[in-house]
Amino acid sequence: MTAPQDLPEPVVGSPGATPPDLLGEGELPKLLGDCVHCGFCLPTCPTYVLWGEEMDSPRGRIHLMQQHAEGTPLSGPMVEHFDRCLGCMACVTACPSGVQYDRLIELTRAEVEREHPRPLRERLVREAIFKLFPYPARLRALRGPLRAYQKTGLDRLVRRSGVLDRLSPSLAAMERLAPPLGRAPRLPERVAARGERRATVGMLTGCVQREFFPGVNAATARVLAMEGCDVIIPKSQGCCGALSLHSGRDEEARDFARRTIVAFEAVDVIVVNAAGCGSAMKEYARLLADDPTWAGRAEALSVKTKDLAEFLVDIGPRAERRPVPATVAYHDACHLAHAQGVRSQPRALLTGIPELTVREISDPEVCCGSAGTYNLLQPEAAAELGDRKALSVRATEAELLVAANPGCSMQITTALARQGTRIAVAHTAEVLDASLRGLGAGPLLRRSS
């Protein structure tokens, strides 16, 4: 098999930088010891909310990790409860004792990948996901057939038949989640600032964002330019490794991280508009901490990574905001709110737009069920969580849902559609773009997916 075109030459770690034995060196016991079993994490854990059982709560999973650390081998039931964790990090926000559950589950997932043989069917699905989503070129190759599939109405036929659900629930979930595709304009490598230049920023285009939500990237580049930024969009960039990192595929993640570091080494700031990607890039410092050649470069990349909303609030508004008369519900993506602590900035940007009303969604801290690959690997739990989130979104009676992560957008619109509701969905960047360009609410509301 030849390497897909948009991948740069493989970048290898420095010799001798073997993957650190993450479970050794006492990191895990120390992290586990931080948990005092108070249970404050339980009500924000999506799976505890769904099933009300200890072993599907962060406290219970930490207990399972402890059991394993004390010598209980990984068993089917144990792995099942680890797999069911969405990695949404709501528990990290809720924890008063500072337990680094995000780190714990990452270490555990890596351990599961190393030590626990999965059944063939599961292995195939996982391999398929990790051979597809982190590669924009492969996703692009899929766009043509997918568009045809949607345009011919074959999609409706297949869904009615239920054939995919019988074949593979993951495949069925993937099919249902695919957004309706339009044209995908390519962005140039450089977009010049309007007016006096305030900054030069690199922009990550992402994989799913780039192929399935190209409008979001175009809007992001325009907003940055209108706010006085030269935008550099390196052609050499590929996947940031978020999906791999959050699934315990550490080696793969490190490989993606090194490529991303190289692609963006020339810029001082990297603006990211997908929550999962931004959070992964902010983790590079830790991911590559044990690799002497890369540790410093990884640290530098993490420091200069900013979520779009975070960056725009930092530099402050300069371009004129024009009215967007609409009522919007803002959805906190877990990897933005819990992982990056970015909650107030998107709200500040939205409320800064004249005639736009922001409504809060109840239980904002509870995940929508998208969670990277979760809705593909755990379709049933994901669908239940999606349904809950959809109900909360509907209760706001907003006409536009704003979310800053492509996975969340797909997940929530799919759930709403299941409930027979269609709502327009936009990224914060697209709402700002509409405001800055004086387009009003029309174009945003008309694109109900």
Next chain:
Amino acid sequence: METTLPALAERLARALGDEAVITDPVRLRTYECDGLTNHRAMPAIVVLPESAEQIAAVVRECAAAGIPYVARGSGTGLSGGALPRTDGVLIVTSRMRRILEIDVPNQRAVVEPGVINLDVTRAVRPYGYYFAPDPSSQQICSVGGNVAENSGGAHCLKYGFTAHHVLACEIVTPDGELVTLAAGDPGYDLLGAFIGSEGTLGITTKITVRLTRVPETVQTLLAAYDSIEAGGTAVSAIIGAGVVPAAIEMMDALSIEAAEASVACGYPPGAGAVLIVELDGPEPEVAAQFAEVERLCREAGAFEIRIAADDAARALIWKGRKSAFAAVGRISPAYIVQDGVIPRTALPQVLASIDALSAESGVRVANVFHAGDGNLHPLVLFDDAEPGAAERAEEVSGRILDLCIEHGGSITGEHGVGVDKARYMPRMFSDADLDTMQMVRCGFDPAGLCNPGKVFPTPRLCGEVPGVRKGPHPYEGKADIF
């Protein structure tokens, strides 16, 4: 015929469905302890019922098989009240979390036992009401657990404990019958006996709670002192002036350090103690009393007083206090949360003695307390990796309880006796006292299957002659009292 545990598990699975019965050891172990981790016991079977009828069915099966059972809500208890039995069934109510009814005109709501305390308030807040008991764990603790432990909270100084906010409980009796106990029913106050019985008299399956009107206004201040003594003086002055605050809470330097590390609550730096005073009620009354409280706090030597300007500022003040227990995890690898009561006036003396105890033993003690009603929560810190440290901490913790008893107080204010403090009961009560309590228990649970091994140091069978001791039987000639 004796039913074995595997046979019982099968019967329970038939009654509740496979998915509601856990027998896999890896899963069972996650239930081995509640919020108090130094007592652990892996249950033989865990069941996750979804209705009162299912709980009744489980209890009937256990009763028929002679197998003990323990109820558990969210597993946040701090006295090991929900510690499982290795030879028994753990009945977990975390799937029973429906709010069944909200009756605003009659100021009541009916909830299932697994409903989270704060969720009751969230549900009725739009109508201008809330559920008053507010344990620090209110974001996760269950109402059923609150009933079992008669939980208090920072605001019970003015509003009372759970017992004051429960109007009725449907319970499953230890023989598997569903009955309702209601406040104000003629005859004995069985509801009063049930609330706070720590799961030893039955399992509550439905709770009618009283809703309290949200006060017209709330004012909160934070006063910083150089020392605990100065803070204590302020507390006495405020209560002495006839003010009944909604809450008066105190934290010492060590617990402030922990809270700061955890939630960055921004308490005044360098404080040896902070006092949180909250007043609520009608606007003019609160305004007048708040001015007085502020004056009294200053007179007692406060070097800084902060008044919460809005709900957000108030929430931040409370966040430090409410996260204090768990936050101690930031400054110590392990700790014991103690719970004792002393007369408010003994506060300075007892705290000085705790200080001395700490200095003498080298065991650090952080102090958090509901100062208004003398409910202490000393946090005894230790490193569980260090040999003997746990035992030393346990020793200090026990001696703090002795101090409470010496000063005419109690071994628990609100966390319950559970398994952890059963051994201290004889320090507070005579054998006759304990036998009397056990007779009540025998009235409800003659077979002794409902949460056995809790509260009492030496459980006894109900047919047994009480007190195999020398001298006259403690109830001799007094039986008519009961």
